[in-house]
Amino acid sequence: MSNHTKLENTNSTSLGQTIANASKPTSFLNSKKLKKAGLFALFVGPAFLAFSVIVLIPFLTGVYYAFTDWNGVTGNVTWVGLDNFKYLFTEDKQFQQSFLLTIKYTVVAIVLTNIVGFGLALLVSQMLKTRNILRTVFFLxxxxxxxxxxxxxxxxxxxxFQSIGAATGWSLFELPWLGDENTAFWGIVIVSVWQGAGYIMLIYLAALQNVPQDIVEAAKIDGASRFQVLRHITMPMVAPAVTICLFLTISSSFKIFDVNLSLTNGGPFKSTEMLALNIYTEAFVNNRYGLGEAKALIFFLVVAAITVIQVSITKKREVES
Amino acid sequence: MENKYTGRTFIVEIVAIVLGLIFLVPFYYVVSNSLKTFAEILTNTSALPTVLQFSNYVQAFEKLDYLRVFTNSLIITVASNVVLIIFCSMAAYMLVRTKKKISNIIFMTFVAAMVIPFQSIMIPLIKTAGNLGMLNSMWGLVIMYLGFGSGMTIFLYHGFIKNIPVELEEAAIIDGCSPFGVFWRIVFPLLKPITVTVMILNSLWIWNDFLLPSLVLQDPELRTIPLATFFFFGQYTKQWDLALAGLVLSIIPLLIFFFSMQKHIIKGITSGSIK
Structure with missing residues (x-):
């Protein structure tokens, strides 16, 4: 308890007192500083410790392992320089294919998720009787x-699909969806858009609700068409939300793992194996940790680059507005 | 955006409802087929079940070891939330109120590390966790969630605490309140809105997380719902009657959580994403 009373005094010192304290004996000053530091450590320490052990240190050691031939089993870790990266870009066809596929998937997924999400937001921002329940449904x-x-x-x-195909005779539903590499890819896209559109819708919806109605009314009185209102008033007003949504979908699409694993497991014949799943397989199925880390490092660099671009664009916008 | 319900609005409404139904079709298929016999699933996938087969659920419930895996998920999610909220709110508070360079450096480290994808951490993490005895332990997993969740949680708290005036705390200090007392009795109650947001975002993430628990919890007794569903689905692939009932059982807790906290969830997700 006595500790606390002293700390209270420390905290309540005004600037004047602090200056006055500076002339006091150093031992007193040190103990006060020590207590402040102790309090700081007590508040910040637990979270920072967990964060360091779980995130920071494994990440940094991982960067080191990317330049080794570590297999995780034996204790032998040999420095191999850039060999892993050379291997990935010259010989590892599966990695190259996964990388290109992930980029293709990311482009398709962000375009579709944002179009569908924005469309849904436009729909449920109308004065529909069912708009609340529809918002829930789309988000579900x-x-x-x-x-x-x-x-x-x-x-x-x-x-x-087989059942719908048999009933309607539409050939689209009679395709072997997950058994063919092309349709399996679109299968993953469909599931991700279905999953992500509702989330994106919520963000666009919040932005749409901030569009001032008097401007819209004024434009209409001046004879603007619906499309003109959308193009020249609504779209510019929701532009910041577009940036947010684009980058949210870029990073979530690029990191896709769960749907990839449970829907196709990379199949048929590894043709739909995206980067995150490829890294997982390299490390925990093939037990080539060093190589897996090299892939993970490339993966990180791409994600980091996307984020840096995002932050700089958002910052620029903030300054302009 | 219209104020009057016109004929055009009616058409928009019809279109929206049709889209909504399309969104729900997958759920219809899963729920209706989970109540059919295996033969009926194969012959009549799209129709409603003729006789409701609740026995699918009884079997799936037992084979999933549902009560156990549900309890595991619940313990892990609640415990992770508790440690995340306690330690991250404290850390964020101290980082905001201590106007030193070190606070900035630590805060920026937390924020910058949010960029690191899980795949870039998992391999050495599992190795370290093995050495520290954190594998096959719920507590080990909870500590990992504290580590992984601290970036975003501190970030959200930090932004919120910045806007809380310091005068109240100063008054309490003068009244003889200890630093812990100031935080827990005065500051923390003010953080309630952001605490709800943090709780919702972290709960959805942790409850649905698959990859991390699959690497940490190898003991079948410790499996969470996503893990148990994964193994169950793998074991009963093509035995759709059981697999689908198991899937529905796995989704139910999320639906209950969602419908009991719908307003908070939508608000939390919108505010969490914009920050």
Whole structure:
């Protein structure tokens, strides 16, 4: 308790007292400084310790392992320089394919998720009688983790589509969706858009609700068409939300793992194996930790680059507005 | 955006409802087929079940060891939330109120590390966790969630605490309140809105997380719902009657959570994403 009383005094010192304290004996000053530091450590320490052990140190050691031939089992870790990276870019066809596929998937997924999400937001921002329940419905898939969604859609693609195809005769539903590399890719896209659109919708919706109605009314009185209002008033007003949504979908698409694992597991024949799944397989199935780390480092650099671009664009916007 | 309900609004409404139904189709298939016999699933996938087969659920419930895996998920999610909220709110508070260079450096480290994808950490992490005896332990996993969640949680708290006037705390200090007392009795109650947001974002993430628990919890007795579903689905692939009932069982807790906290969830997600 006595400790606390002293600390209170420390905290309540005004600037004047602090200056006055500076002339006091150093031992007193040190103990006060020590107590402040102790309090700081007590408040920040637990979170920072967990963070360091769980995130910081493994990340940094991981960077080191990317330049070794570590296999995780034996204690032998040999420095191999850039060999892992050379191997990845010259010989590892699966990695190169996964990398290109992930980029292709990311582009497709961000475009579709944002278009669908924005469309849904436009719909449910109208004065519909069912708008609240519809918002819930569109958001619902987002609540459920990618793993379960992938399993749900496995059933839809395998049994559900077959049944719809038999009933309607539409050839689209009679394709072997998950059994063909092209359709399996689009299967993953469909599930991700279904999952992500509702989330993106919420952000666009919040932005749409901030568009001042008097400006819209004024434009209409001046004879602007619906499309003109959308193009020249609504779109510029929601532009910041577009930036947010684009980057949210870029990083979540680039990091896709759960749906990839549960829907196709990279199949057929590893043709839909995206980067995150490829890294996982390299490390925990092939037990080539060093190589897996090299992939993970490249993965990190891409994600970091995307984020840096995002932050600089957002900052620039903030300054302009 | 219209104020009057016109004929055009009616058409928009019809379109929206049709889209909503399309969004729900996968759920219809899963729920309706989870109540059919295996033969009926194969012959009549799209129709409603003729006789409701609740026995699918009884079997799936037992084979999933549902009560156990549900309890595991609950313990892990609640415990992770508690440690995240306690330690990250404290850390964020101290980082905001201590106007020193070190506070900035630590805060920026937390924020910058949010960029690191899990795949860039997992390999050495599992190795370290093995050495520290954190594998196959719920507590080990909870500490990992504290580590992984601290970046975003501190970031959200930090932004909120910055806008809390310091005068109240100064008055309490003069009244003889200890630093812990000031934080827990005065500051923490003011943080309630952001605490709700933090809780919701972390709960959805931790409850649905698959990869980390799959690497940490190898003992079948410790499995969480996503883990148990993964193994169950793998074991009963093509035995759809059981697999689907298991899937529905896995989704139910999320739906209950969502519908009991819907307002907070939508608010939390919107505010969490914009920051």
């Amino acid at each position: 898939p987002n609540l459920i983790g990618g793993l379960l969604l992938g399993f749900i859609w496995q059933f839809i693609f395998i049994r559900g």
